[in-house]
Amino acid sequence: MKVDCHSHILPGLDDGAQTLEDSLFLAGKLTEWGYRRVVCTPHSTVKYRNSPATVLVACELLRGELARKCIELELIPSMEYRLVPETWPVVKESGWLLPWEENHILVELPIRNPEKIGDIVPLAEVRWLVSEGYQPVLAHPERYLYLSMDVCRAFKDAGAQLQRNLGTLEGMYGEDVRARAKSLDAAGMYDWVGSDLHSREYAEYFDEFVFGR
């Protein structure tokens, strides 16, 4: 079954779908592209302080609407956890880890500002997740241009899987990110591809450049 392991289609939780209408549109697009199951991964950041409770409520709401519209897409509630001092320790202390497929946890780093990682040591957090029985998945490593290939490999060695974003190889995030994605892909480093679907603009890009419609 075709699974999208990274999406922002739940309504009103982050910078993804803002309304139920947006969510239904994006869910419909995923089914058009052949997906039957999607992991819903709203951000856990300073700006978007989601908890499993908020995610589960939004997930139920969207499930109901999908059923009413006869859109066959299975929603799996989870989150995308940013490894920054303002949120990650709270997540750990509160037990706010919401894994998909029993134990997968999607983590992300700041895209452009590594100083925001502060005193968090991402590799140590990956090892901690593994020690707790989780399977950490690092979201879109190709977008962190401050990480070298060797550091990406160190994430793998520490037990993380790597997830490429749909559209990166087509240049959706620019030439530098495309080049990095190609290098990681050529080295066989990716375990997952996720849409990271946020909006209609993402869907238009995928329609035009990835699925060729």
Ligand SMILES: [Fe+2]
């Ligand atoms: Fe994301």
